[in-house]
Amino acid sequence: xxxxxxxxxxxxxxxxxxxxxxxxxxxxxxxxxxxxxxxxxxxxxxxxxxxxxxxxxxxxxxxxxxxxxxxxxxxxxxxxxxxxxxxxxxxxxxxxxxxxxxxxxxxxxxxxxxxxxxxxxxxxxxxxxxxxxxxxxxxxxxxxxxxxxxxxxxxxxxxxxxxxxxxxxxxxxxxxxxxxxxxxxxxxxxxxxxxxxxxxxxxxxxxxxxxxxxxxxxxxxxxxxxxxxxxxxxxxxxxxxxxxxxxxxxxxxxxxxxxxxxxxxxxxxxxxxxxxxxxxxxxxxxxxxxxxxxxxxxxxxxxxxxxxxxxxxxxxxxxxxxxxxxxxxxxxxxxxxxxxxxxxxxxxxxxxxxxxxxxxxxxxxxxxxxxxxxxxxxxxxxxxxxxxxxxxxxxxxxxxxxxxxxxxxxxxxxxxxxxxxxx
Numbered sequence: 001x002x003x004x005x006x007x008x009x010x011x012x013x014x015x016x017x018x019x020x021x022x023x024x025x026x027x028x029x030x031x032x033x034x035x036x037x038x039x040x041x042x043x044x045x046x047x048x049x050x051x052x053x054x055x056x057x058x059x060x061x062x063x064x065x066x067x068x069x070x071x072x073x074x075x076x077x078x079x080x081x082x083x084x085x086x087x088x089x090x091x092x093x094x095x096x097x098x099x100x101x102x103x104x105x106x107x108x109x110x111x112x113x114x115x116x117x118x119x120x121x122x123x124x125x126x127x128x129x130x131x132x133x134x135x136x137x138x139x140x141x142x143x144x145x146x147x148x149x150x151x152x153x154x155x156x157x158x159x160x161x162x163x164x165x166x167x168x169x170x171x172x173x174x175x176x177x178x179x180x181x182x183x184x185x186x187x188x189x190x191x192x193x194x195x196x197x198x199x200x201x202x203x204x205x206x207x208x209x210x211x212x213x214x215x216x217x218x219x220x221x222x223x224x225x226x227x228x229x230x231x232x233x234x235x236x237x238x239x240x241x242x243x244x245x246x247x248x249x250x251x252x253x254x255x256x257x258x259x260x261x262x263x264x265x266x267x268x269x270x271x272x273x274x275x276x277x278x279x280x281x282x283x284x285x286x287x288x289x290x291x292x293x294x295x296x297x298x299x300x301x302x303x304x305x306x307x308x309x310x311x312x313x314x315x316x317x318x319x320x321x322x323x324x325x326x327x328x329x330x331x332x333x334x335x336x337x338x339x340x341x342x343x344x345x346x347x348x349x350x351x352x353x354x355x356x357x358x359x360x361x362x363x364x365x366x367x368x369x370x371x372x373x374x375x376x377x378x379x380x381x382x383x384x385x386x387x388x389x390x391x392x393x394x395x396x397x398x399x400x401x402x403x404x405x406x407x408x409x410x411x412x413x414x415x416x417x418x419x420x421x422x423x
Contacts, residue, residue, distance in 0.1 A: 001292035004040070007032045008285050012327075015373070016394045022382075023274045026281025033288035040288045048287020049280055050331060052246040053109070053153075053376050057276060059249025060113040063228050065270045066256045068117055070221035074214035077121035078206065086126065086203030088196040089189060092136060095119065096185045099137045100144025104151045104177075106235045107245060108141035108377040114232075115141075116384045125209070127202045131390050132192035135397065138381045139369050139404055140185060145377075146365035147177040150238075153376070154325075154334040154364035158357050161338045172358045176415040180366075180408050187407070191400070223259045227252055275383030282373060286332045295336040298324055303344060311421050313344050314359045315413055321363025322409045326370030326402075334364045355420035362412040370405040372397040 011029035015022045034045045067073070084091040095115070102111040115137055123130035145151030149159045149169040158164065189196070215221060231252030234241070238248050257264060289295050298320070305316055317337070324333040337360055345356045368375030372382055372394050378401075385392045 001294050004033055004037050004285070004288040004292045005294050008289060008328075011285060012373075016398070018393055018395070021274070022394070023278040023281065026278045026285065028281075030281040030284035033285055037288050037292060040291045044291055045284045045287060048290070049283045052244050053331075054276060054279060055244075055246025056107075056109060056249045057113070057279070057376075057380060058271060059231075059246065059251075059253040060110055061271045062253035062267055063224075063231060063249070063256050064113055064117060065267055066224045066260050066262060067221070067228050069217065069262060070224065071214045071216035072221055072225065073117045074121050074216075075211050077118045077125060078209050078211040078214055080118065081122055081126055081206040082209075082211065086198055086206050088128070088193065088198050091122075091126075091198075092133065092189045092192075092196060093185060095133060096136050096140040096181070096188075100140040100177075100181055103141040103144035103377075104147045104174075106232065107150060108145035108152055108375065109380055110232075110235060110245070110249070111141050111145075112138060112377045112381050113384075116381060120384075120388050120390075125202075125206050126198050128198060129195045129390070130388065131385060131392055131396075132195050134381055134385055135392065135400055136185065136188045136192070138378055139188065139401070140181060141377050142365060142368045142375055143177055143181050143184065143408065146361065147174040150235075152365045152368070153331045154368075155361055157331070157334045157338065158361055161342075162354075162357055164354065164357060168354070169361075172354070172419075173361060176362065176412060179415075180411050183411065184404055184407060188400070188404070220261060223261070224256050227256045227259065272380075272383045272387060274386070275380060278383070279376070279379060282329065282379075283332075286328055289328065290332055290336060295324070295328065295333060298336075300340060303340065311417070314355055314416050314420060317341060317344070317356060317359040318363040318409060318413055318416060321360050322367030322370070322405060325364045325367030326374045326405065329373060330364045330368045330375055334360065337364070355416065358420070359416055362416070363409065366408040366412055367405060369408065370398075370401045372401075374401070 007029050011025050014020055014025045030045065033040055034042055080094065081091065084094050099111055099115050116134060119133050119137060120130050123133060142152065146155070147170060149155050149166045155169060231248060234248045235245060238245055257267065321333065321337060341356050341360050345353060368378070372378050372392065378397065382392045
């Protein structure tokens, strides 16, 4: 356990320092835990990799690249700029709103993969920085994804362990999600407003652009566009179809590769391999923390601190889940917290008290905004930004993510108190 914890913390510190590329650090950390953690074998390392996330990333990266060549994202970027009138506040709010809504009904990772290319093109057209917009979108995606069962992986994990329905997630989580977005997004705009100021000449030039003329290859769009749209629709129905998101994305990618005129080698060369290998290294290091019981120790501490008092337990779950998700990753931490929450619920003789699960969902999902490695959407956005030549530094994200997370968790705590404790 000491080796696993030390390796993870040192890797985290080196990533934060930005002295070495985060993918190199993650892969080295993965190698160290496999070699030197006695209770963690190569087979366990492979099992700890979330191939649903990896497959979803690969499939959507392929589909986004294939459709990107047609110019359709240029079209969407120009139209977004024109609809907002070229005004920075309207543009920020509309992008954040669309991202949050899509994240609720697709998932936050898929949404970021779709919205990021539009953001880069729009920022270029309006001559503003893309990074502030992308950070706002990532935060909006993590908050928006909290509202539904399928929006954020922690919710999917909780639903699988409890059998809670799709509607119950919306009824219990959507109200605080809407309020939190209404508070956080305007605050983020105020933080970034100087970097998002649009010059009048740039605003006019975008308003005068012919959006339709940006479609460079109508034939290719007719080939690949329907594949992307059908894939997105399949995401909405993947639970009813009993098909995992990765299968949906990879199936769409396979069909897209079949109908496109783009060369296979060129398409595969545009996959964000550094992002994928960073995920693999991170999953392996976190897998070692799970295998050695380190995450379990953190989760068990909740029981000791709360002392069986319901109010303390509910609020303790919110804050511990947020902290754990920020440091590790909200997917494995939620998995580790499931048996702990079940035990707390059982010990309180509150078998039907679902407030325990809503507390876990809020803490884990909102905690995903704290650091660049706290949620899959954050890592994917960082990889896309790096490829676009505008990297998001670990500390840059941290300086924004931590205050947002604190505000969100305070609001979530108030919501839990008002809805599940006071009433």
